[in-house]
Each structure stands twice: as structure tokens, then as C-alpha cells.
Amino acid sequence: MPARSAADNPLALAVMGLLLEKPMHPYEMMSTLRERGLDSAFKLSTGTLYDTVRALLRDDRIRDAGTGSDGNRPQRTVYALTDTGRTAFTERLDALIRVPADDEYPKFVSAVAYIGALGAEAAAGALTERADRLAERAERLRSGLDSALGESGLPRLFMIEVEYALHMIAAEREWVLATAEELRSGALPHPEEHR
Amino acid sequence: MPARSAADNPLALAVMGLLLEKPMHPYEMMSTLRERGLDSAFKLSTGTLYDTVRALLRDDRIRDAGTGSDGNRPQRTVYALTDTGRTAFTERLDALIRVPADDEYPKFVSAVAYIGALGAEAAAGALTERADRLAERAERLRSGLDSALGESGLPRLFMIEVEYALHMIAAEREWVLATAEELRSGALPHPEEHR
DNA sequence: AATCGACTATTCGGTTCCGAATACTATAGC
DNA sequence: GCTATAGTATTCGGAACCGAATAGTCGATT
16 A cells, blocks of 8 residues: 555545445446535546546455446446455545544635735735635535435435535635734734735 | 646745745745745645746746856756736735635545444544544644744734634534534434445 | 765656546437 | 437546655764
8 A cells, every 4th residue: 555546535535435335337436426416525537536446456445346338338347345445445534534634725725825915905805705605605505405405315424524514614704704804904914025 | 827737736826925025946945935834734845846836937927037056055046936927926816815616625525425434433533533633733833823923023914824724723623523422422313324 | 084964956757637538329300 | 310419438648746866065073
């Protein structure tokens, strides 16, 4: 198990999670993930998926469970989880939850670090717009959650990651709005040239 | 300006931000970022830095401001921001703040989505440990923040990204602890096999 | 003055990432 | 039965990423 491998990315976890249910071919994994809305949680591109599958294969976490043309669709390969894969899944999952990553949400923090460069009014404006977009996103997630839980009677646990996302979006929105307000009111002084 | 370029990663923003102050060579950027503690906000490896600089050069956002050996140190190249670079910096910064990325914090959400697979007690345990680690991290950030603000009289605005990080860590910790408690108490039912 | 370790500065090579391209199948409309 | 269009399934090539390797310099020690 190399230090850094494609088999360690979030997508790899998702792939193993799917194979826990039943053997699948990559394309089916992709559509299933999309169906369940997990594709927006992390990046999901076709190329990466096939690379990830290859890496999992290399590490013996999954195995070829039959290549061939089923019906007369284009040829495809079905993969199944191995026993070591099953253990690896649980271990990785446990570790991901147990220890927070150092560089979680790096895009926004890197920008925030330089927000002073925009000037107080521009910065406050941008933050306010972000707050609006966050609210929209939350709204979308919330309605998706409600309908999933309502109509299909899906247990809450299976949408728990949406609850997490909603909680974090709300927290970010609070901070963004509070900071915009501080910038506008002058409570957060905006010194000329420093650093 | 290609669709996806190394010149669009968080590091590129940081590089431009530094060159806003004065021309620098890559190694100096690296040590400056480390000094300021920005290296933990996003990944920072030597290879990536030089690649990023090359990409910025290619896009004319920075220019070679003198190659050569200063004193008799190993040869090095100093880079300076161009005018288009200056604009690009502001625009990118504005955009990063204005529109939230779809895949912010993907590592943890992808894990949370499968937390049911751990079983209630194991999941609660892992979450609790995460909470502890988050608290430690917050403590480290807080003390770094206090000392920076205290001793050097640095304006708050220049450590604002740490305040953001602290806010988000606190929010995550809340959710993690609440969820662990729900799992333990049975308030979050843990059905057998589904999905 | 030769050796060592710490610091300065960059290149290298392999893996990962990812959108575009490919190619094949099925259904519909004419 | 021919073409168009939508859906299925995977490969490809090139860019980005990143740790390890390289290589030169400085000061201290023997």
C-alpha cells in the first residue's frame, strides 16, 4: 500500500462502498453515484473513476469479476470487492472520520487570507454575494433531503452527509455575514499596506 | 487562460499575493509562506510551487525579473508581478470569495456518507476522537493567533483566515459531537442493510 | 584544509487527475 | 432500412501534483 495512491482518494472510498452492495462495472458506479447525489460531494470525472478502479485493482482491494458483453451492450468489466478490500474499506473509513485532514477546505481560506487586498467595500460585497449563494445551495440540499426522506422513507442515516453539509454551510454563512458586517461598520480596521 | 490551469490553484493566489509586496524567487516565497503559517492552509510542496510559477509565467501574470547569482548563492530567478497579473489577482480573489466551490471539504463528507458501515458504537467512537483532535487543532491555531496579534501588533485583518478556520472547526466539532451522541442514544436509528 | 551538517535553490520522474475523444448499441422518426 | 439522437462504456493524452534527488554555499569542528 503506497504512501499516496489513487486508491486513497474520496472516490476510492465511494467505489468500495458501492461494491459492498454488489459487484458493478465502472459506468454503473458512476450513474449510481450521480443518482444518489454523491457526485457533488466530491469531484467525479470519468477518467478519475477508471484510474481509481485500476489503482484498487492493483492493491487487490477489488478483483475482476467477469469481463464480457452482457446482452449485447458494449463490452464491460464487472468488479467485486475482495476480502482485503472489505477490511481496507472499514479501516480507511474509520481513519477518515477519526483524524481530520490538515487541508480541508483550502480554496476559500487561501482567498480569505488575502481579502484585505480587495478593499473593505469590495470585500464586503463579495462576501455578501457568497452568503446568498450559500443560502441557495442550502435550500437545494434541504429540499432534496426532505423529498428523499419523505417519499421513499429512506432512513436518516443514509442522508447524514447532507445534514453535515447543511450544518457547515450554515456555519460558513454566519461567519461570512458577520465579517461582511464588520468590514462595513469599520469594526475590522482596514490598514493601508502592511505585511 | 486555459479552463483548468495550475495558475488557478490556491497556491497561485498566494504566489501572486506575495509578489504584490515585492519581487521574489520561488524559494523565498516558500519560506515566507511557511513563516506566516499559510502552508498548513493549503498543500505546499516544492514541486508544485515551481510548477505553479511556471504556469503563471506562461500566462503572463508574472515575469522574470532577473536571473543570476546574487552574492554567491546558488543561481536563482526572481519573479515580479505583471500588470495583467495584478488584475488577475484581484479578479481571482473576488471570484473565490464570491462563489463557493462545489467540492469544498470533500474528504470528510465522503466518509460521513458511509459512516453507517462502521456500526453505531464504532462510528460514535471515531467521531469522538475526531472531536478531540479538532479541539487540539483549534487550540494550536488560537494560541498562534493570540501570540501573533499580541506581540507584533499585527492588525486582525492579516490573520482573518485563522478566525475563519477557528469558526469552521468549532462548527464541525459541534456537529460531530451531536451526531456521536445521537448514535449512542439511538436517536439516529441504525437500520440493518439498506441502500 | 578537509569533513560535516544545515541551509539555499531547483530539477526530475513518476503518478494522479480529468475532460475530450472514441466507439458501440438502441430507439425513434422518416 | 437509413440517419439522427440519446444512452452506454471505456480509452487517451496531456496537464498538474508532489516527494525525492540534486547541487551549490556557509559556518563550525577537527
